[in-house]
Amino acid sequence: MSSSDQKSLEQLFREALREALADVDRDLLVGALLASAADTPSLQLVAEEELAPEAAELELHLDDGDVKEHATNARSFGLFVTAMAEASKEFVKSSLRLGAMSSPLRIAPGPGSVRATFIAPSPHERSDARHTPLGGAPTDDRVWTESDVFSESLWAIATVFSNAEPDQENDALDGIIQTIPVRARIQLRKVAEQVAARDWQVTGEFRKQGLRTHGVSLSSRGAKHLAEQLAVQDVHRAQWTTSGAITGHRWDTGVMFFSADDRVRTFAASFESSDLEQRVAQLATVEDRRVEARFTIYTAVGRGADEGRRSYVLEAIQAVAPDAELDLPSAD
Numbered sequence: 001m002s003s004s005d006q007k008s009l010e011q012l013f014r015e016a017l018r019e020a021l022a023d024v025d026r027d028l029l030v031g032a033l034l035a036s037a038a039d040t041p042s043l044q045l046v047a048e049e050e051l052a053p054e055a056a057e058l059e060l061h062l063d064d065g066d067v068k069e070h071a072t073n074a075r076s077f078g079l080f081v082t083a084m085a086e087a088s089k090e091f092v093k094s095s096l097r098l099g100a101m102s103s104p105l106r107i108a109p110g111p112g113s114v115r116a117t118f119i120a121p122s123p124h125e126r127s128d129a130r131h132t133p134l135g136g137a138p139t140d141d142r143v144w145t146e147s148d149v150f151s152e153s154l155w156a157i158a159t160v161f162s163n164a165e166p167d168q169e170n171d172a173l174d175g176i177i178q179t180i181p182v183r184a185r186i187q188l189r190k191v192a193e194q195v196a197a198r199d200w201q202v203t204g205e206f207r208k209q210g211l212r213t214h215g216v217s218l219s220s221r222g223a224k225h226l227a228e229q230l231a232v233q234d235v236h237r238a239q240w241t242t243s244g245a246i247t248g249h250r251w252d253t254g255v256m257f258f259s260a261d262d263r264v265r266t267f268a269a270s271f272e273s274s275d276l277e278q279r280v281a282q283l284a285t286v287e288d289r290r291v292e293a294r295f296t297i298y299t300a301v302g303r304g305a306d307e308g309r310r311s312y313v314l315e316a317i318q319a320v321a322p323d324a325e326l327d328l329p330s331a332d
Contacts, residue, residue: 009043010042013033013037014046014050016033017030017033018050020033033047034047045212049209049211049212050209052207052208052209052210052211053119053207053209055119055148055150055151055208056119056150056151056152056154056155056206056207056208057120057206058117058154058158058204058205058206059110059115059118059207060118060203061110061112061114061115061204062077062113062201062202063113063114063200063203064200065199065201066198066199067113067114067200070113070114072114072200076197077114079194080194080195081107083187083190083191084118084157084191085103085105086103087153087184087187087188087191088103088153088154088184089101089103089105089153090181090184090186090187091149091152091156091157091181091184092149092150092153094181094184095149095153095181104121105119105120105121106118106119106121120148120150120153120154121150151208152273152274153184155208155211155214155254155274156180157188158206158214158216158254159214159253160173160177161216161217161218161222161226162215162216162217162254163176163254163270164192164218164222164225164226164229165219165221166221171267171268171310171311171312172255172268172270172311172312173226173229173311174229174235174300174309175269175296175298175312175313176254176311176313177230178235178237178296178298178313179270179272188226189226189227191223192223192224192226192227192230193223193227195218195220196220196224200220201219201220202217202218202219202223203215203217203218208274210278211251211274211277211278212251213251214252215252234300234301235298235300237296238296238297239294239296239315240294240295240296240297241292241293241295242263242293242295243260243261243292243293244259244261244290244291244293245258245259245289245290245291246258246284246289247259247288248284249277249281249284254277255268255270255271256269256270256277256280267312268312269313270311270312270313270314271314272296272313272315276314276315276317279317280314283319289319290320291317291318291319291320292317292320293314293317294314295312295313295315296313296315297312298310298312298313299311
């Protein structure tokens, strides 16, 4: 089957799913469509995207440590949940420049292990049907406005957890932390400290319409490392604009891989917002896509062996037509 035929099949399946979701017999019709896609990975991905909730959900399972028979220490679990909620709220307060606010974030317990699903408030469309992404210009896409910043906060937390393991090959964590407001970092450190203290293993997933499902994993070792990295630290910040190629993108960790024209080594970069991750995922469907990109480079200072380590966060990106001459602004 050619790539064009495959694309047509995926589009037809997407349209069929949307029609089924709007039908009075949606459960029956959706079930039949999912059964027909069971052996086709590309259609399963379409189903995953279309059936994801409009408001983000971050489902977390606690295992190991003192978790016995699906129960754990009440006080530690309460602190874990409270700090998660406060981290989300502080993220939103900073993004919207609010001095105070109540948090509409909800939590739903689940069966099995100690399980909790954090649910962002339902989004509301703007009356002019336009939206300004956190990291870009207004668009006409079917995306949302202020209430969806809570979804963005859960996406950011999931990305932090997925990059917390101490790994010499992963330089992304420092940059991810810098995109999170300081007060939210304080709350996330409390979360990490509870995971480390109770020796929990945290697993789960992040789900939201328009984004691929993110697997989430945080071990007690990773939590200890994360708590240390979330502590107040000195970093040097600089902007850099370059051209190059996207060589890969991983939904599970929320990072891209980039080969810059003026660098020898391919490097990993995280994203300033989920809008940018969605954009990169689209661009990355073309192998070695040529792009112009703007990064913020965070360099650790005064941290012993880690001093001088660089972490890259993507701030903007656009495709470059083949053979086009680039007119790039100079780096700050």
